[in-house]
Amino acid sequence: xxxxxxxxxxxxxxxxxxxxxxxxxxxxxxxxxxxxxxxxxxxxxxxxxxxxxxxxxxxxxxxxxxxxxxxxxxxxxxxxxxxxxxxxxxxxxxxxxxxxxxxxxxxxxxxxxxxxxxxxxxxxxxxxxxxxxxxxxxxxxxxxxxxxxxxxxxxxxxxxxxxxxxxxxxxxxxxxxxxxxxxxxxxxxxxxxxxxxxxxxxxxxxxxxxxxxxxxxxxxxxxxxxxxxxxxxxxxxxxxxxxxxxxxxxxxxxxxxxxxxxxxxxxxxxxxxxxxxxxxxxxxxxxxxxxxxxxxxxxxxxxxxxxxxxxxxxxxx
Numbered sequence: 001x002x003x004x005x006x007x008x009x010x011x012x013x014x015x016x017x018x019x020x021x022x023x024x025x026x027x028x029x030x031x032x033x034x035x036x037x038x039x040x041x042x043x044x045x046x047x048x049x050x051x052x053x054x055x056x057x058x059x060x061x062x063x064x065x066x067x068x069x070x071x072x073x074x075x076x077x078x079x080x081x082x083x084x085x086x087x088x089x090x091x092x093x094x095x096x097x098x099x100x101x102x103x104x105x106x107x108x109x110x111x112x113x114x115x116x117x118x119x120x121x122x123x124x125x126x127x128x129x130x131x132x133x134x135x136x137x138x139x140x141x142x143x144x145x146x147x148x149x150x151x152x153x154x155x156x157x158x159x160x161x162x163x164x165x166x167x168x169x170x171x172x173x174x175x176x177x178x179x180x181x182x183x184x185x186x187x188x189x190x191x192x193x194x195x196x197x198x199x200x201x202x203x204x205x206x207x208x209x210x211x212x213x214x215x216x217x218x219x220x221x222x223x224x225x226x227x228x229x230x231x232x233x234x235x236x237x238x239x240x241x242x243x244x245x246x247x248x249x250x251x252x253x254x255x256x257x258x259x260x261x262x263x264x265x266x267x268x269x270x271x272x273x274x275x276x277x278x279x280x281x282x283x284x285x286x287x288x289x290x291x292x293x294x295x296x297x298x299x300x301x302x303x304x305x306x307x308x309x310x311x312x313x314x315x316x317x
Contacts, residue, residue, distance in 0.1 A: 003075055005039040006068045008032055009047060013065050016055045090119040091291035096135040097145035098199075100235055100255045101278065102126035106145070113298050120291045128233075129199030136281050142292040144281040145299070147199050159279035160299065165204070166266045168242050168249040168259050175248070176265040183211055183269065190229035190247030192238050204250055207274045239264050250274070 011021035012032070022032045040047050047061035057065065084090040097106055102124055110122060125135060129146045133153060136144040148157050167186050169175040175185060187208070194201045208226050229247050232238050235258065238249050243263025251259060256266045280299060282288060288296060 001039060001042060003072070005035055005042075006072055008035040009039060009061075009064065010068055010072060012036060012048060012055065013057055013061065013068075016057075018050075018055065084119070086290055088117045088120055088290060088294055091117075091289065092121045092123065093143070093289070093291045093295050094123045094125070094141045095143040095145065095292070095295070096125040096127055096132040096141045098129055098132060098147075099126045100200075100252050100258075101145050103235075104254050104258055109298055109302050112302065113295055116298075117291070117294060120294070122295070128197070130197050133281065136283060139283065139286070142282065142286070142288055143296060145278070146281055147203075148277040148279060149281060154284055155281045156284045157277075157279050157281050158296075158300065159277045161278060162275050163252045163254055163278045164273055164275040165250050165269065166253050166256060167269050168239065168251055168264045168266055170242055170245045170248075171263060171265045172245065173248075173265070176267070178267065180268040180270050183208070186248055186250070186269070187226070191227060192230040192232070192241050192247045192249045193226065193228045194235070194238065195231045195233050198233075200250075200252065203274065203276060211272065236262065252276075252278075254278070 008021070008025060008027070011024050012018060015021045015024065018029050018032055021027075022029050025032065027035070036048065043060075043064075045060055046058050047064060049056050049058055081090070103126065106124070113120075113122065125131075125141060127135070132144040132146040133149055133155065135141045136155060137153060145160075148159065149155050167175070167181045169181070169186075169189075173189075175181050175189075193204065196202065205226050212225065230241055232241070235251060235255055238251070239255075239259045239262030241247065242249050242259070249264075250269070251266075253266075259266050280296060282296075
């Protein structure tokens with residue numbers, strides 16, 4: 001059965017007239033008769049009995065009537081829903097983002113998205129970098145926001161900006177009075193780090209290892225490593241611990257406002273700097289839904305490449 005055949009059947013069944021049904025469907029009587037005949041042939045029997053005076057439903061036609069009505073309602077609802085999704089009147093986007101991005105950069109962008117597409121719902125999974133990649137790769141989310149992944153994961157990456165890592169120290173620490181801080185000064189303090197397998201933790205350890213090997217970190221000694229006094233899964237906890245004077249840390253620049261609100265102080269790290277590209281990841285073999293593409297476009301247009309540096313300068317001033 002086709003939708004056209006079902007609509008023709010319903011029109012005739014409701015009017016019990018091929019003339020009136022043809023007028024309702026803007027079809028000639030001959031075209032309508034051929035459509036009904038084709039439906040009857042497909043099903044294997046007569047749905048109507050016709051005389052020169054009247055049209056009546058056969059028992060099989062009576063049985064088809066409520067089924068056809070339900071099928072057409074469902075079809076119309078499906079058509080309407082898809083049309084609304086394609087025009088962004090309704091829909092749903094599921095994305096994953098690192099907590100640092102989800103809590104600091106994403107909210108105002110979602111406000112812009114909501115203002116443009118109030119009928120589209122957004123679900124956010126704020127999880128660590130590795131889980132963002134897993135969720136995208138496994139198809140649980142369409143869009144992820146994270147550090148640039150390795151090429152072997154087979155994910156498409158669109159960079160948004162380069163995020164430079166900054167030092168986080170207690171506001172009452174002598175280090176907070178400096179214009180910047182060296183790695184050696186920072187590592188001499190009790191260090192508070194994100195727990196593994198956090199990408200921030202792994203990048204930090206690798207960076208310090210390279211500094212020690214090349215002896216470029218001021219007076220860093222050969223073989224010096226990251227000595228962690230406290231660990232946490234949450235950046236909020238790290239900021240609070242630094243703010244209370246338990247130690248120091250290093251976080252992406254996009255977390256600076258959050259660190260200040262938690263009572264910590266942020267300042268630049270002396271060269272060599274640690275920075276990584278932050279951007280959007282998608283499956284290479286998957287086309288985004290209309291709603292996800294709309295959010296993708298807003299993120300691409302709204303995140304300024306120099307945003308972390310600009311935010312850092314304005315925060316310090």
